[in-house]
Amino acid sequence: MNDSSERRGTTGAVLTFLLVCASPALAQRPDLSGHWILNGGTTTFGEWIFTDEGRRRYDAYDFKTDDPSLRCIGASWTRVWLNPNVLVQITQADDHVRLRYEWMDLDRRIPLIQPGAGDPPRGSNPGHPALGRYAAWYDGDALVIETIDATDGYVSTMDKWAGLPQSRRMRTVERLTRAGDLLTIEITHVDPAMYRRPLVVTITYPRSKFELMEYNCSPDDAAVVAPR
Amino acid sequence: MHLTLLRAVPLVLASTVPLLAHHSVPVNFDQSREITIRGVITEIRWINPHSRFRLDVKQEDGSVLEWLVEMGAINTMQRAGFQTERFAVGDPVTIVGNPGRRDRVVLLRTAVLQDGTKLSP
Numbered sequence: 643m644n645d646s647s648e649r650r651g652t653t654g655a656v657l658t659f660l661l662v663c664a665s666p667a668l669a670q671r672p673d674l675s676g677h678w679i680l681n682g683g684t685t686t687f688g689e690w691i692f693t694d695e696g697r698r699r700y701d702a703y704d705f706k707t708d709d710p711s712l713r714c715i716g717a718s719w720t721r722v723w724l725n726p727n728v729l730v731q732i733t734q735a736d737d738h739v740r741l742r743y744e745w746m747d748l749d750r751r752i753p754l755i756q757p758g759a760g761d762p763p764r765g766s767n768p769g770h771p772a773l774g775r776y777a778a779w780y781d782g783d784a785l786v787i788e789t790i791d792a793t794d795g796y797v798s799t800m801d802k803w804a805g806l807p808q809s810r811r812m813r814t815v816e817r818l819t820r821a822g823d824l825l826t827i828e829i830t831h832v833d834p835a836m837y838r839r840p841l842v843v844t845i846t847y848p849r850s851k852f853e854l855m856e857y858n859c860s861p862d863d864a865a866v867v868a869p870r
Numbered sequence: 871m872h873l874t875l876l877r878a879v880p881l882v883l884a885s886t887v888p889l890l891a892h893h894s895v896p897v898n899f900d901q902s903r904e905i906t907i908r909g910v911i912t913e914i915r916w917i918n919p920h921s922r923f924r925l926d927v928k929q930e931d932g933s934v935l936e937w938l939v940e941m942g943a944i945n946t947m948q949r950a951g952f953q954t955e956r957f958a959v960g961d962p963v964t965i966v967g968n969p970g971r972r973d974r975v976v977l978l979r980t981a982v983l984q985d986g987t988k989l990s991p
Binding site for chain 2: 705706711727728744745799800801802804852855857858859860863864866867868869870
């Protein structure tokens, strides 16, 4: 190696060091980018203990009329994650993370913030009030997404968990971690109006080779249709 | 339009079928049973969240009842290579699937075309 190439190597190392020191989030954040799909993954619901109001809402749930997705509207982020067969694409930038859900064409641009900041900027999805307002930060190997200010909705309208309610008081924390080609989403729902203790749902998403497609949900198509 | 006789045949079926999208399959369909219906396609909608056929089904007394045949999202079926072009309005078809918890609704598991071809989404 000659002097010139040594200088270039030294300069490159210094620049890399400075970049890492100046951007700790860049240096530490997990790489979650890519396409992911629920199929082939697992879903686990922890125990839930209803309040009286939570029990009342759950018992009153009617799958033929109460599922917001019948109007192309998201019921909760957990419900969105629970949708099988469709993709989620994650891209990461210095100031935000973007999650594009094929289901209902939901595009979730999440500002990165310092946790505990007073009133940080938050993203939202107009037309989907039950999905609230969200912000995110990195915590070690996890991306943490906090959602507040959701309207009444349902944690799930799927399978045996259909009708589990959420209220306006719910705070949802999603922790996304990756191990190889498996993405794990642990979702903690803290909703003292509906549950006596936090409800934790864990969902895994294998990596997918497919690309996002447009969903183009129309309420006329999504509604429950009866034979004539 | 020629209509083919319907016979709904409940069968016990061990279910290992995964969830489909949108409204939950276990909530909307009885996956422990399987029925077979035969009729003529009167409408085809290749859409998200659920594609569907309408099917005219002739009863044993000669009357005709419409059935709704639900499927998964068109996005999913396209990725799976489901041959949507094999279906046309006016075609007779046999549908094997799970009965809905609503009246005259079935979730398509296998479609048997007039030439005997079996297609599953």
